[in-house]
Amino acid sequence: MSFQLSDESKKQIEEIFKRYPHKRAATLPILHVIQKEHGYIPEEAEPFVAELVEEPPVKIREVILFYTMFQTKPIGKYHFQVCHTVSCWLRGAKEIIEHLENRLNIKSGETSDDQKFTITEVECLGACEIAPMMQLNDDYIGPLTREKIDEILEKLQ
């Protein structure tokens, strides 16, 4: 199946190319545009991006796999990205992840059957001062407690 993008996303990509003298440098912003439209980076997008930035598809694959912010499969409407790096881990990230898993009835790395929730463990998000923390869609939230998670879930249910 060939890869499709909306006219709006195509326009954004044109604008991105105007800002970067080297096509390769546009790889990350282009991947962001694709993820914004699709919710993840479909496999068919890799040769599409490779052609745009004039790089081999394997390079695009490497970039996607290197950055945890890029998703390679569809994710839920609410994406809990819980930091599990040292500062957050020492302040209880493990308990937070377990609590989320129990409440949502899915394991870390999984999406609920109704496509509503995904839990992902990620590396330091640069917000160690609010450890333990997570990114919920576009928002950084912390310090997290079980009670705080319960409050958030109540609002989202």
Ligand code: FES
């Ligand atoms: S260690 Fe969790 S945000 Fe830095």
